[in-house]
Every structure is written in C-alpha cells, then in structure tokens.
Amino acid sequence: MPSSRQPILPRVTRNGISRLDVLPAIVAGVIALSLAIELIRMITDSPGILVIGGLAVTLAGLLIATKRPFVGLTVNSFGSLVVAIGSWGPLVEWSITVFLVFIVTLRFGRPIRAAALVVAPTLAGTIIAGDLGDPLTSVFATLVSLAAGSAIGAGLRAQRLYRDSLERRAEDALATRELEATRRVAEERLRIARDLHDVVGHEVAVVSMNLGVVEMALVDTPPDVTEALDRARTGVRNVLAETQRMLVLLRSDDEQGGADPVPDLTSLPALFESYRQIGMDLHAEFEVPADSVDAATQLTVYRILQEALTNAQKHGRGAVSVTCAAEGAKLVVRVRNGQRLEPSERSTGLGLVGMRERVAAGAGTMAVTSTDTEFVLTAHLPLKNGRLA
Template sequence: MNRETARRLAGSVSLAVLLALAALGATHGHAVMGRPGPPEPGAWLAADWGPREMSPLVWLGAAAGAAGVAVRRFRPRTALAVAASGAAVALAGGAAGMVRVMPLVVLFSVAAAYPLRRYAALAPLAVPLVLAPNLDEPYLGALNGELLTDATVTLTLLCASAAFGAAVRVRRESVLHEREQERRRSAYEERLRVAREVHDVVGHSLSVISMQAGVALHVLDKRPEQAVPSLEAIRKTSKDALEELRGTLAVFQDPGGDAARAPVPGLDRLDDLVAALTAAGRGCSVTREGAPVRLPVAVDHAAYRIVQESLTNVVRHAGGAPARVHLAHTPEGVVIEVTDEGPARLGDPVVEGNGLAGMRERARAVGGTVEAGPCPGGGFAVRAHLPGDRSER
C-alpha cells in the first residue's frame, strides 16, 4: 500500500467512525429523551449503552454503514450496497434518522466516481431505507402519513447527494479534458516549431548548395580550378547546416539541457547569409537605417529566420536576380524588407507555400506582421514589422 492509498484509507476510516458514533449517539439520546416523564440530570450519560438500551440491529447496522463509508473510495458500488443495507437494518432496530447520513456519504462518492448508468441498478436499496422505520406500524405508517413523509425526505436527500456527486464528477472530467486538450495542443505546437526550424535550416542550406553545385558543374569542364571555391562553399554550407540542425533538434529533445541555453541565430549572423549567396555568384546587398537596438531573443531569431527564408525564396524563384535586404531600426522595433528583381509582376497571384506561411507564423508569435507580394516595378518583396523590447517603453 503506497502512502497516498494509506492516507485516503485513514481519512475514510476516521470519517466512518465519526458517523457511526454520531448515529449511535443520536439513537441513544432519542431513547433517553423518549422515556415517560422529564429526563433526570445526566440521564443521557448514565443510561445503558448495551443491547438492553439499543437493539443489536442498531449496532450491527451502524457497523455495516461505517464499513461502507470506510471502503467507499476503493469499492464504491459495493460500499453503497453495504451502507444502505446497514442503515436499513439499523432503522429497523429503532435507530435515529442520523444513520441515513452514512449511505448518503457513500452515494456521493459513487456518483462522483461513476455515471448514473453504472449504479442505477442499486436504486431499489432506497426502498428499505424508507420502509424500515415503519415495520411495526400498521400498513407501514401509510395511514398516518409517516411513510409519505419519510419517503419524501429520504428520496430528496438521496437525489441531492447523487446530484452533488455527479457535479463533482463532471467538473473533474472537464478539468481532465481541458488538460488533455492543452497537452495535445502543446505537442502539436511543438511539432510545428520543429518542422518550421528544420524547414528553414535545411531549405536555405539546400538552396545554396544547389546553386553552388550548379556553378561548379558549369565551370568544371572549361575552368576546373574555379570549381574549387564552389565545392568548398558546398562543404562549408552543409557542415554549418548539419551543426545547426543538430543544435536545433537537441533543443527540442532536451529543453532543460545545455543545448537549450545555446544562443540561437539572430541578425548578427546576417552577414553569413549574404556571404553564402555572394560566394555562389548571386548578388545580395544589405542596407541599414537607424541605430541598431537590442531586440528580444525571440524577435531577433524570428527576424533572422524571416530574412533567411526570404533569401531562400529569391534563390528558388527570382531566376538569378540579385536580392536586397533593408533593415530599419525604429523605437518600436525593426522593419525588414527583402526584395528582388525577379519575374514577378504586379497583379500576379501570390501562391503562399510553407515558406511564407512559416514567416507569418514566426512574426505573429512575437507580435509582428509580414506582408508579401509583387512590387509595382517588378520583382517580389517581403516586408516584416517586428516589435522591440516593450519593457523599455
């Protein structure tokens, strides 16, 4: 038996003993106060508590009811049958109505543990609870109205106990359902983060590698010595991409480990992106406006990934046109604009794939926005507005 089970059992046994003593005490007091004449001082304590004062059925029924209360958390339906039967036996022996509290407590636990269909078959146990006090009355007390009164009170208490238990069960199931939904949502969002990071790292690197490989193949036959820089660039790009991919996956596999504390790439690595493109013969220029401000880590990382994906799209779709990156630092944050002079024309439909969708998600996650579309004079532009450190405002 583990500690939690022992604690619950100890609490149930303590409650069972208290309820049994309360039922016996109420019955004892009822017997003393029901004698002819005014009670003598101390009569309640001096009266005999043995079988001569109370019927053995009261003691037996109270013991059975207490046993039901004690095991109600471990065998709820069995406990309800035992407690209800014990209460009926005690009532038949002349016990006070206090003895009905024990099956009410057990019924609450049953309703909190099971839906109604799981314990509806135990409903006939309410009949003995109603009839038992009137066994010695003509027609079970129906002639003087006691039966109807007892039935109304007993059934009302039973329904209230079951209703409270059902409310507790519904609330608990609702909380568990919300927690499960939250867990699934977190897992889904985590998978999206992994997919987005892998897409950005692998997509950009493979685009650069493909461009470098094309240059190497073009000059391999006529000027083989010029293929060496492209091959070196391929080797460096693939090595860097593999290291970044390993670091990214390590962060997600061990969020609390050392890898999670490794610095994520930000705009300070923008020159590396530009160098990779220019080494492959693709023109790329960077202009800056305003005094650089310190960005939050999440915003800085999102800015880097947006520029990276934008340059990847330039390599894939701009047909060899050069790219331009413009960074404008403002008190509110940073504005990023990546343009090219590719074949896109104003009015052309924008097909939003994983790249643009990922950029929008990254910007939205840090409170920013991304706009993308053809330029009026031709080419394509991606414009992102990302907020700065709001705590400094």
C-alpha cells in the first residue's frame, strides 16, 4: 500500500524520468499559473476578506499535499467553498482541486478515496456560486470532472506500474541468465583444474620419478647422458610449476585474470585486522619469511586462512589462534578455535572441501580435528626448495 507521506513531484530513478513521471510537474505548473491569474484578478477587483481567505486555504492545501497528499487534498477542496461563500466565482479553485485529484491518484492510486474526500466541499461551493447554471448542472459538472481526474490519474498509474513490472521481469531474467553463465564458466574452470591436477600432474610426476630411477640405476654414466637427464628433470619440474600456476589461475575468483594483485603472505596482516575489527579475538604467529614460499603456495595459505577464519567467525566461539611455521621441508599452517555448544547456522561443509582441493593442488595435505570443545585445522604445504630461505 503506497504511503501518503511520499512526495508528489517526480523523482529521478536510474532509468531517468518517463513521460508519466513528468506529468505531475506539468500539472503543477498549470496550477501555479492558475493561482497567479486568480491573484491578479483579486488584486484588480478587490474582493472581500473571505475570498482572500479561500485562496489562502487553496494554497495551504497545495503546500500540505507535498508532504501529506490526501490531507492536503481535503484542505484544498474547502478553498472553493470559502470563496463561494464570499460571493466569488470558485472556477479557479475548483479546477485546482480537480488537477490535484489527478496528481494524487497518479502518484498513489486510491481514486475513490481521493474523489470522496473532495466531493462534498467542492459540490457545495459550486452550488452556492451558481456559476454553472442550475444546481443539477453544477452537480453533474462537478461529479464528472472529479471522476475524470481520479480515473485518468489511476489509469495512468496502472499503466506505469505495468511498465515497471515488465522492466523488472526483464532485468531479473537478464540477471538470472548472467548468473547461470557465470556458474557454468566457474564449473568448467574447476573441471579443467581437476583434470590438469589429476591427469597431467600425475603423469608428469610419474615421468619425474622414472627419470630419478634411471639416474640412480646407471653406473659410470657418460657426462652427456648425465646432462641430458638433468635437463629432462629440470624440464619436468618446469612443467609441474607451470601446471601449478595454471591451477591457481583456474581456481582463482578473480575474473580479470590477475589484473588485481594476488594475495600473498604480506596480505595476511590486513586480513587478520579485518577480522579483529569485527570483534574476533585473534592471535597470529608467523615464523616463515615470504621468500621461503613460492607465489602459488602463498596464495593457497591466504585462501585457507581466509576460509578458516570465516568458519571460526560463523561456527566457533572464543579466541582464535593462527600459527605458521616450518617443520622440516613443510610449511605448517594451523588454525585453532573453540566450538559453539549449539551451532548458529547449519554448515554445508563446502568450505572444507574447497580448502582440501586447494591444499591438494599445491602438493600438500590437510587434516581436521573436531571435538565437542575445539576445532583444529592443520595444513602441510611444501616450502620452496624444501627449506627456509
């Protein structure tokens, strides 16, 4: 139900102002011109104080209508009655009331209510003045004009609402189609990433292992053969590195293809601070230099911590502890938080699935330990060259 406190003048929307939205402004201009003509006429003919008071009532109704349309409409309709009692022709005041009925019904509907509010004082003023001839003619003309103003306003409003509903349906259909296309693209990227990891990654790893076996099995190998094996091993490592970079790109949420800086270990303080700002009691300890971890692994660490902290905020309670340290040839990332006695919302588990996929794609492992009071996530990822820089 439309609010009667809404303004009656047109407002600019993201689609601009339509012709129907301009109509109230045009009619308001006609009303202002009518008031100016009536004022000049009164100055020329010097009417009594009652007539001036009637014009003031008409103007007051217009001003009130800018904030309270139906209240202002009611006040405005008494202007013609007061003017008629002062022995003045209320044609201008009566016309202004009809125009205002049109504007109000165009903006807010309710044509029967609008006409009912003004019909009695407007009829009384017209009959008392007798400008339209006998009382029957006055009643008929007043009723027809009020009915026409309210009906035309309500009809144009219905047309505008119908047009707006069609536009919204078109926008919703377009948005749904775009979301579906985005979803399909994301699914295809994930499928390609899984194929690269499961097929290409596995086969390249097998080749690398067999080259190692050959290198160890050969005795008194000629120098050129040793160099060829070294080059082959280097090529295999390069293929693995390039495959890893492609996996990161395919699984990245950035649709600009890396136009924005890729998050790394140096981005973690800002990530931690963002959670502290929303009230999380977060303690973080990092003992690993950024140059000891390659870019792909740094991105994996960032995404794991991002998802783990989100889960802790949604499903955990109490303090959250984050540690990152080197243990042998592995980078160990551990997130520890308390468990809520009653979960605030049901978990789908998709976040953990995504984290496992990211860790596996980075040649790492991830373990989750969950008790009634504590939740611990531990990820092991390879260090660059298997050691700290």
